[in-house]
Amino acid sequence: MAENLHPVANPAVDADGNVYATVSGARGQSVAVSVFQIQRDFQMRPFVRDVMNVTGLAFGPDGYLYASSRAEGTVYRISPDGAASTYAEGMGIATGIAFDRDGNLYVGDRSGTIFKISRANVDGTSGEIFVYATLxxxxxxYHLAFNDAGTLFVTGPTTSSNQVIHAIDRDGNATVFYQGLGRAQGIAFDVDDNLYVAASLHGQRGIIRIDRHHQATLVVSGSNLVGLAFLEDGNAALATRDALYHVALDIEGRLLI
Structure with a gap:
């Protein structure tokens, strides 16, 4: 789909099927284009400039793209024409982001905190910010995704080859959903509540499916995979460290917007 990128988390997909991916860069590195839009015909155009170290991407219920900057600890709200404004600050090393069904935004701080930002005000500014969970x-x-029941699932790569996926309930209580992955990164759910994660399983890197019974299987094999996003008609956009790939998986993803 696109090359010369630097995704470090899932791409994002808007209501029209356009895909958004980052040129994240090394910490503190300024890049010419922070986020590219890849249109349905695979044409790639610059979308966001002048935001340093964009990491997590997610569309909000208002149709705006939200992006975290791990260099600044800031979440930006990005209009349909690519204009970025500050949405929330003080998020530490802000990485993964995800919205719940009520429009609240969750942000993973790499040092161990999951922040919850209450639904935006009418003027587009953020609501109350507080600590939701600590890992x-x-x-x-961190990489975040919600299932249909409203449970927040979180991965965060460590040096362990026996990593866990955390499940955090509505009260902020964390439990282990699955253990046994290597460098687990981007995650997403399908409509049947199966969880997909870019990780290594028994030494094989790729996209791993974990069903509701906690059984894990390798769905797609591929090195350097860091994230994924489900598209229409059973397809998916898979992100490596420098490119996006379009793959027919015959899987219907859970709607995020």
Missing amino acids: EPSIAA
């Missing part, structure tokens, strides 16, 4: 620090980034 062990990650060496790379």
Whole structure:
């Protein structure tokens, strides 16, 4: 789909099927284009400039793209024409982001905190910000996704080859959903509540499916995979460290917007 990128988490998909991916860069590195839009015909155009180290991407209920900056600890709200404004600050090393069904935004701070930002005000500014849960620090980034029941699932790569996926309930209590992955990164759900994660399983890197019975299987094999996003007609956009790939998986993803 696109090359010369630097995704470090899932791409995002808007209501029209356009895909958004980052050129995240090394910490503190300024890049010419922070986020690219890849249109349905695979044409790629610059979308966001001048935001440093964009990491997590997610569309909000208002149709705006939200992006975290791990260099600044800031979440930006990005209009349909690519204009970025500050939405929330003080998020530590802000990485993964996800919206719940009520429009609240959750942000993973790499040092171990999951923040909850209450639904935006009418003027587009953020609501109350507070600590939702605390986990062990990650060496790379947190990755967040909700299932249909409203449980928040979180991965955060560590040096362990026996990593866990955390499940956090509505009260902020964390439990272990699955253990046994290597460098687990981007995650997403299908409509049947199966969880998909970019990780290594028994030494094989790829996209791993974990069903509701906690059984894990390798769905797609591929090195350097960091994230995924489900598209229409059973397809998916898979992100590596420098490119996006379009793959027919015959899987219907859970709607995020």
